[in-house]
Amino acid sequence: MKLELRGITKRFGALVANDDINLTIEEGEIHALLGENGAGKSTLMNVLYGLYRAEEGEILLDDVPQHFAGPGDAMAAGIGMVHQHFMLIPVFTVAENVMLGHEQVKAGGRLDLAAARKRVREISDRFGFDVDPDALVEALPVGVQQRVEIIKALSRDAKVLVFDEPTAVLTPQETDELMNIMRQLKAAGTSIVFITHKLREVREVADRITVIRLGKVVGTASPTASNEELATLMVGRAVDLTVDKKPATPGAPALVVTNLTVIDPLGQILVNDVSFDVKVGEILAIAGVQGNGQTELTEALMGLQPRVVGEITLDGKSLRGHSVRQVLDAGVGFVPEDRTRDGLVAGFTIAENLMLDRANKRPFVKRFNLQLSFLADFARTKVTEFDVRSQGIETPAGRLSGGNQQKVVLARELSRDLRLFVAAQPTRGLDVGSIEFVHERIVATRDAGTPVIVISTELDEVAALADRIMVMYRGRIVGIVPGDTPRSVLGLMMAGETPAEGAAA
Amino acid sequence: MSIIAPVNQPTQPVEPEEGPATAVIKSWKVPIILGVFTVLGFLLMVVFGRTGTSTMVLSTSSDLIQLPDVLLPTLPTGIVISILLAGITGFSAWMVQTRRKVPLWLISVFGVLLLIGFLTWASADERIPVPGLLFGSLSLAVPLIFGALGGVISERVGVVNVAIEGQLLAGAFTSAIVASITQQPLLGLLAAMVAGVLVSFVLAAFSIKYFVDQVIVGVVLNVLVTGLTGFLFSELLAPNAATLNQPPKFERINIPLLSEIPIIGPVFFRQTLIVYIMYIAVAAVYFGIFHTKWGLRLRAVGEHPQAADTVGINVTGTRFWNVSLAGAVAGLGGAYFTLGSVGAFGKEMTAGAGFIALAAVIFGRWDPIRATLAALLFGFASNLQNVLSIIGSPVPSEFMLMLPYLVTIFAVAGLVGQSRGPAASGKPYIKS
Numbered sequence: 039m040k041l042e043l044r045g046i047t048k049r050f051g052a053l054v055a056n057d058d059i060n061l062t063i064e065e066g067e068i069h070a071l072l073g074e075n076g077a078g079k080s081t082l083m084n085v086l087y088g089l090y091r092a093e094e095g096e097i098l099l100d101d102v103p104q105h106f107a108g109p110g111d112a113m114a115a116g117i118g119m120v121h122q123h124f125m126l127i128p129v130f131t132v133a134e135n136v137m138l139g140h141e142q143v144k145a146g147g148r149l150d151l152a153a154a155r156k157r158v159r160e161i162s163d164r165f166g167f168d169v170d171p172d173a174l175v176e177a178l179p180v181g182v183q184q185r186v187e188i189i190k191a192l193s194r195d196a197k198v199l200v201f202d203e204p205t206a207v208l209t210p211q212e213t214d215e216l217m218n219i220m221r222q223l224k225a226a227g228t229s230i231v232f233i234t235h236k237l238r239e240v241r242e243v244a245d246r247i248t249v250i251r252l253g254k255v256v257g258t259a260s261p262t263a264s265n266e267e268l269a270t271l272m273v274g275r276a277v278d279l280t281v282d283k284k285p286a287t288p289g290a291p292a293l294v295v296t297n298l299t300v301i302d303p304l305g306q307i308l309v310n311d312v313s314f315d316v317k318v319g320e321i322l323a324i325a326g327v328q329g330n331g332q333t334e335l336t337e338a339l340m341g342l343q344p345r346v347v348g349e350i351t352l353d354g355k356s357l358r359g360h361s362v363r364q365v366l367d368a369g370v371g372f373v374p375e376d377r378t379r380d381g382l383v384a385g386f387t388i389a390e391n392l393m394l395d396r397a398n399k400r401p402f403v404k405r406f407n408l409q410l411s412f413l414a415d416f417a418r419t420k421v422t423e424f425d426v427r428s429q430g431i432e433t434p435a436g437r438l439s440g441g442n443q444q445k446v447v448l449a450r451e452l453s454r455d456l457r458l459f460v461a462a463q464p465t466r467g468l469d470v471g472s473i474e475f476v477h478e479r480i481v482a483t484r485d486a487g488t489p490v491i492v493i494s495t496e497l498d499e500v501a502a503l504a505d506r507i508m509v510m511y512r513g514r515i516v517g518i519v520p521g522d523t524p525r526s527v528l529g530l531m532m533a534g535e536t537p538a539e540g541a542a543a
Numbered sequence: 544m545s546i547i548a549p550v551n552q553p554t555q556p557v558e559p560e561e562g563p564a565t566a567v568i569k570s571w572k573v574p575i576i577l578g579v580f581t582v583l584g585f586l587l588m589v590v591f592g593r594t595g596t597s598t599m600v601l602s603t604s605s606d607l608i609q610l611p612d613v614l615l616p617t618l619p620t621g622i623v624i625s626i627l628l629a630g631i632t633g634f635s636a637w638m639v640q641t642r643r644k645v646p647l648w649l650i651s652v653f654g655v656l657l658l659i660g661f662l663t664w665a666s667a668d669e670r671i672p673v674p675g676l677l678f679g680s681l682s683l684a685v686p687l688i689f690g691a692l693g694g695v696i697s698e699r700v701g702v703v704n705v706a707i708e709g710q711l712l713a714g715a716f717t718s719a720i721v722a723s724i725t726q727q728p729l730l731g732l733l734a735a736m737v738a739g740v741l742v743s744f745v746l747a748a749f750s751i752k753y754f755v756d757q758v759i760v761g762v763v764l765n766v767l768v769t770g771l772t773g774f775l776f777s778e779l780l781a782p783n784a785a786t787l788n789q790p791p792k793f794e795r796i797n798i799p800l801l802s803e804i805p806i807i808g809p810v811f812f813r814q815t816l817i818v819y820i821m822y823i824a825v826a827a828v829y830f831g832i833f834h835t836k837w838g839l840r841l842r843a844v845g846e847h848p849q850a851a852d853t854v855g856i857n858v859t860g861t862r863f864w865n866v867s868l869a870g871a872v873a874g875l876g877g878a879y880f881t882l883g884s885v886g887a888f889g890k891e892m893t894a895g896a897g898f899i900a901l902a903a904v905i906f907g908r909w910d911p912i913r914a915t916l917a918a919l920l921f922g923f924a925s926n927l928q929n930v931l932s933i934i935g936s937p938v939p940s941e942f943m944l945m946l947p948y949l950v951t952i953f954a955v956a957g958l959v960g961q962s963r964g965p966a967a968s969g970k971p972y973i974k975s
Contacts (some may be wrong), residue, residue, distance in 0.1 A: 106858075110855025110856075111855075125850035129842075130846075138851070138856070147834075147835045
């Protein structure tokens with residue numbers, strides 16, 4: 039089925055998320071929609087899927103104009119979507135998820151689960167998915183959950199399939215498998231819209247590429263274009279895709295973690311007997327697919343996890359079992375992975391956010407009084423130093439862009455005397471310019487002699503920053519390897535395969 | 544109190560395994576609680592034990608099959624039960640020590656034994672009418688069960704229903720007036736459902752359409768309905784009691800054969816129409832929620848509204864109509880006060896039943912059957928207090944009045960632990 043978007047404009051208040059976008063996807067074509075986070079790709083697809091109503095423009099399927107009042111209409115017209123955040127109900131089985139919304143019933147109104155199971159098996163067999171219709175979705179690995187999403191779309195006879203950032207949660211191997219599935223679907227005549235900001239994937243699988251920046255189509259490209267050409271088109275200026283970094287000069291181990299285990303209240307082991315160290319003046323990157331214990335490991339370091347066994351020492355002093363306050367006072371800086379939830383108070387001003395973890399003593403507080411003039415001076419200095427773009431230090435942090443929010447968090451954490459710096463997903467959701475800035479600051483922190491831990495699910499970031507790479511899988515360390523370890527080896531490690539002998543550092 | 548014990552060996556190599564690794568956390572909560580109750584039971588039944596004989600009457604005078612009374616010597620029974628309680632406590636401690644989970648049935652057995660012991664002690668040289676005790680329990684549980692079913696429906700679709708109390712009270716009030724005027728209890732029943740729905744409409748409108756905090760709307764609604772019915776009662780019903788507040792009650796219907804089964808028959812099958820409707824309602828809500836299209840969509844909306852939206856389910860509509868349905872079900876429970884048991888409306892006559900029903904929803908883990916069982920337990924606790932004060936037990940009546948609420952607090956706080964409700968319950972669905 040041929041899909042055409044004509045002159046789509048979508049506004050949120052004063053913000054124009056999509057500005058007169060034209061897009062044509064031919065039948066049996068994989069069309070990549072490339073753009074940075076916040077460029078308006080997902081908004082456009084939500085318009086297509088009937089979740090948003092566009093102010094202007096029309097949607098045509100096989101040259102027939104469509105009017106979608108909701109996702110139900112879009113699905114009926116043959117549009118399916120694999121969402122970035124899976125639209126699956128965790129406590130339902132695969133079959134229940136697939137049947138939801140177009141349930142078949144037997145006499146007496148009883149759900150016909152047998153029919154749904156059969157449908158799941160049919161589609162599953164056709165593409166070699168190996169999905170058990172009776173498995174609970176929450177018990178499935180992320181890659182399999184994505185296949186359930188695909189089955190869900192195909193079970194409604196989708197002719198146009200939209201993949202919204204499908205590789206964000208996958209290991210490199212799973213990504214390759216997904217690419218194969220896309221090719222299979224294409225061969226079966228399905229039109230595919232592939233939304234991503236990852237250049238390599240686009241060049242590998244797409245037939246045509248449309249680049250979106252700031253809500254506008256800024257150009258089209260063929261898959262033969264180079265990474266630099268695509269990046270320049272996407273960002274709007276020439277970008278340097280590598281980080282300038284001198285070789286590390288590691289000193290003595292500063293942070294030493296021995297046999298650390300973290301358990302959740304229900305008894306699940308989240309971090310399983312982990313031992314490693316971080317030396318002065320090096321960056322240890324912790325790689326792994328989201329949800330393999332990295333978050334809990336950092337929380338354990340910070341004193342945010344209540345059930346921890348094992349030992350954590352920083353410069354010879356134990357940190358385990360200490361309060362967050364004590365950990366901070368020991369000189370640990372922390373950039374949490376969800377900056378809007380854990381990193382900032384959205385309603386507080388930039389200045390207030392800059393002193394959040396120092397409200398207990400001088401120089402910010404004297405005799406129970408906030409030192410506002412000192413704070414203002416401090417904030418102005420930091421805003422300039424970290425290039426936070428805003429209307430002033432009194433701007434609420436919630437009004438800043440993601441990049442500027444992250445700079446505020448970095449400014450706060452790096453303005454203390456640090457003995458250890460922990461940055462979790464430091465560039466998630468940031469634009470390329472901010473990513474460059476954050477990476478520079480992290481390398482500068484290392485060069486100043488601070489041990490640094492960077493937790494990232496993006497292999498590009500890991501490769502750019504790491505002096506050593508520690509890969510985690512299901513709460514365990516698969517291995518600790520040198521920073522220049524090939525991507526293919528890391529990919530296998532992220533899927534739990536122990537690296538070959540000799541690769542360990 | 545908890546000690547962490549990883550199950551896997553520390554140096555085990557990484558191997559592919561399905562599902563996340565788990566460790567059993569040693570929790571001494573259960574043995575400690577059981578131990579405390581064992582000591583209390585021992586003190587009561589043995590140290591302060593009473594001598595005499597306790598009589599358990601198992602049949603009513605109208606039964607076809609007459610079971611003989613059970614005679615228990617009070618002090619020896621107390622001693623035997625204390626030993627059994629201590630045994631179960633020790634067994635549970637051993638299970639925790641060897642990292643096993645103490646099964647729920649063992650805790651239930653403990654509870655039943657403790658209860659028998661307490662009853663025996665309290666009724667030294669007295670007669671306890673067991674069918675009467677259970678019949679009364681069911682009667683007191685009926686509004687709780689209707690309220691809990693309403694709560695389950697509403698919470699499963701994602702709206703916290705604190706307004707059960709208001710729905711019950713509105714149902715009781717309206718059914719009294721309508722049934723008095725028309726002299727038709729059935730019309731009173733219908734009116735109660737309508738009243739429950741009206742209260743639900745307000746809850747639904749504010750929480751679903753205007754995103755007001757659901758708990759706050761619920762609390763305010765309870766206060767509003769209490770005030771409104773109280774005012775109308777003093778101004779309207781009390782002066783005209785003969786015309787407006789004398790509804791005909793439902794007659795008891797004995798189901799042939801079933802009503803002659805010893806103990807069970809008199810308790811369950813010599814009831815009024817409302818109670819039979821309740822049996823059907825419990826079964827229907829259970830089947831509906833877990834086996835029909837309606838239930839699947841309802842649960843989907845309560846768990847992950849956005850996912851439901853993306854497959855074309857109208858989230859707002861589903862929530863609105865199911866919250867209304869929940870109100871209708873709870874309204875039926877209200878009608879039971881006026882048309883089933885008391886026979887007239889009284890100011891604030893629900894006396895917190897809605898909140899106990901809410902507790903039953905949580906204790907029953909948002910499952911209609913379990914919530915019903917929880918409501919029965921609470922009903923039993925209330926009626927135990929009635930029966931014991933009638934036979935004149937040595938326990939102060941003020942203490943006995945606390946019993947239903949104590950049971951509620953212990954049940955919800957102690958035994959539920961970390962049960963997981965519908966993920967999106969209480970959260971408004973705001974489409975961006």
